[in-house]
């Protein structure tokens with residue numbers, strides 16, 4: 001943690017807000033104003049809610065190193081806000097490291113979790129480290145240690161462990177136990193010794209997966225228990241373990257009636273599972289920090305009655321919010337147009353403009369009967385929302401604003417999509433588009 005950050009004392013403790021902000025809690029009038037001013041599809045972010053989420057994490061884990069997992073939302077405002085609240089930043093690429101540093105996060109508060117790092121990432125990370133020697137890298141293969149040593153890196157390094165157990169909201173996000181991630185518990189002590197001989201050994205790391213709640217919390221606890229045991233094994237071998245990083249993954253309720261995570265209970269269980277150790281506990285929450293701080297606004301353009309449901313065609317889809325298509329993820333949808341009693345409730349399928357069956361934001365969901373031009377809000381879109389957008393079908397990315405109306409990222413134009421492409425042949429008579437002026 002940065003020394004320069006003031007910690008709130010109990011007396012003047014700033015607001016940490018409710019455990020979850022539901023989609024129904026957002027002010028519909030304000031969202032209408034934003035949609036009128038900035039058009040749709042539009043991401044809306046509330047930095048104050050990011051602050052509240054940071055504060056609840058700090059209260060539940062007062063002695064832990066809390067690193068925001070930047071991959072959930074790497075926007076400059078988000079990085080500046082979490083840093084201002086005293087969180088460190090965990091990065092998934094050299095690009096994220098650069099963006100964290102550019103947002104003013106000191107190198108000593110930035111960790112790069114290198115998963116099969118491309119050579120360019122390692123080169124760039126080592127260059128950044130030369131200027132910011134406090135940077136930490138987390139490596140999960142003996143080969144990655146060698147590749148770092150080849151680049152004359154001898155700075156702070158955590159060893160990523162494969163703890164043999166994982167958890168998550170979908171099989172595609174369970175990382176703990178998958179051979180792709182980390183070195184096995186049996187090989188870890190020898191490799192940690194080898195790492196300590198070559199680098200500044202900064203501890204051990206494991207990540208169970210993403211979106212953990214319910215029974216998955218038992219698996220997370222087991223991961224923490226195994227990591228605590230490993231820390232004691234290393235300690236017995238005379239290796240000083242500075243940090244035991246047990247990753248991120250705290251779930252948030254996506255369904256309107258799902259209860260929020262009992263963060264204090266999770267924190268208590270985590271400390272208990274870790275057991276006796278001098279090492280500092282570290283966590284890496286991403287989703288928990290930003291999910292309910294963001295939503296997506298989209299407008300209905302086409303309404304179609306079908307025997308199965310009413311299909312509401314909208315201007316957002318899998319290129320705007322990928323989670324439903326990728327993970328069958330549930331996101332709450334609210335029709336901001338309709339006073340609840342004025343329209344009958346029907347089964348509504350909210351479908352995007354991409355010619356793929358997966359391009360649905362929800363299917364046959366009980367919602368007010370939609371009409372053309374209705375404004376819909378999609379909840380919990382702050383995490384892995386904008387971050388996973390794509391330009392598939394030549395769809396420029398949406399704009400992003402704060403709930404107060406500050407433009408965080410302008411809407412892309414077609415010229416942004418084609419910016420890196422070779423210019424058109426002069427022979428065909430086309431003029432190169434200007435990304436700053438052309439639509």
Ligand SMILES: Cc1ncc(COP(=O)(O)O)c(C=O)c1O
Nearest residue numbers: 069210211248249284285286287
């Ligand atoms: C290494 C690591 N740490 C932290 C996270 C953050 O997970 P979440 O956003 O579920 O908290 C991830 C996400 O996949 C991750 O891979």
